Amino acid sequence: MESLAQKLVPEAVEKLIPYQSARRIGGNGHLWLNANELESSCQYGEQKEGYHRYPDFLPQDIASAYLAFSQQGSEPLACEAVAVRGADEAIDLLIRTFCQPGVDKIMVCPPTYAMYEFCADSIAAETVKVPLNQDFQLDMAAIKSQLSEVNLVFLCSPNNPTGNIIERADIVDLLEAAKDQALVVVDEAYIEFAPQSTVVDLMREYPHLVVIRTLSKAFGLAAIRCGFLLADTSVMSYVMRLIAPYPIADPIAEIALNALAPAGIDKMQTQVGQLVATRDWFANELASLSIVDHVMPTATNFVLVKFNTAECMYQYLCSKGIVTRNQSHEPALADCVRISIGSRESMQETLQALKDYQLSA
Structure with a gap:
């Protein structure tokens, strides 16, 4: 059966073969002569270890650690996680994966995070705007009336810049309405300040729900640019085709793993x-x-x-x-x-x- 992600993805992405980096192809041996790296490292300044080898093509250790953190106190999630260079890259990846330039549209509910519209603009994808109501909650009637026009709906909860939580009942209502229409992306950059409001548990029932997270806010690691995308396999299989060959540098991965350890x-x-x-x-x-x-x-x-x-x-x-x-x-x-x-x-x-x-x- 065709998934919603498969229905929405542009033909060019459907046919795209992911870049076959040396780390993605892999191999076993004692001489690593496959990636045009130096075999030993130059030391610069007070650098304590060598950085002459490329990092993992996908930093699975960080993704696994974050997935474990995101489902603390709940049953295992029916989704995958991938580490990206900040939540902004997650937004960009989703739009480039599921929107054909000059053809497809996204939906946002202002006032909200401006990066959604910026990323859409960067590939000439139109943004449909449905303003929040006077209580800064979703205008469900207006959203539903325009759902058929868009491929992605971006929500931010807790919302930036208003600070409020989007009502869970409305998100469920939207997910029901969007089942055969659009992917619903909930940006939970500030979720550690209101963990009870997360919607990650809804991913079990709604495979077209995507959640974005970051280490920039509550973890206080804005400088390392490390975020996460949580999505169903049907969605992630297409996102993986566009992700950079080596998205997370080794020093960043080490910091992230320390932050996601129990003590962190x-x-x-x-x-x-x-x-x-x-x-x-x-x-x-x-x-x-x-x-x-x-x-x-x-x-x-x-x-x-x-x-x-x-x-x-x-x-x-x-x-x-x-x-x-x-x-x-x-x-x-x-x-x-x-x-x-x-x-x-x-x-x-x-x-x-x-x-x-x-x-x-």
Whole structure:
């Protein structure tokens, strides 16, 4: 029986033979003369080991470790995992795999992460936009009315930049409606801040559900650019045809494996607990300011704040050396600023700057 992934994949990808790198082809022996590598390593600076050999063509150890982490406390998932160079590469891979340039479309629900539309634009795939409702939840009627036009639907939950969790019932409703229509991609970059809201368990029933994860946020490893794609075999078999020959460098793989070891996971969870406590304190303090119209509920490591001031608070905070993210370019987020949560001291400084503005206004 033809899978939805097979139905959606462009003919060029269907016929594509994955690049046969030396590591993918493999082999056994004691002299490795197949990959045009140096047989010994030059040492640069304080480098402690040689990097003259190419890494694994697919870093299976990291993928296995992440799959085990993602299904903690639940039954084994009916899916595969692959490590990629950040969640952004996962987005790009999915669009390049299942959208034919100039022909196919994706759907997004703004305000949301801008990378979905950017990646679609990069291959001349059109983006259908169905804005979130006033509660920043899905407009299910509008989504369903346009599902037949698109190959991929991208959701972010918890959502960036609003911070809220997309209601599970709506995601299930969408998965039902999209069964023979589109792949549903849920970006869970911030899921460690709200682990109870994950939808990975739904992959058992819905093979057209794809989940994106990352080590950049809660694990605090943004610099290593390591993300993960979780998908059914029917989906992953096509994604694997486009993935880079050596997607993860050995030093990155080592760091990722350490982060996903029990001690690393414990450290991450402790760090998340401390950050959430600081976030909630900061949000409560912000809500008491007269210059603040509203602090959006958040399940992430940031808060979205709507100000009621004549002056742009993003610019004001910049003048005090505090760089935040101006969200006013989004029609639904006029006068809104997104503030990432740092240390208690950093948030106290930010709060004091806003109090000083309030006193002088």
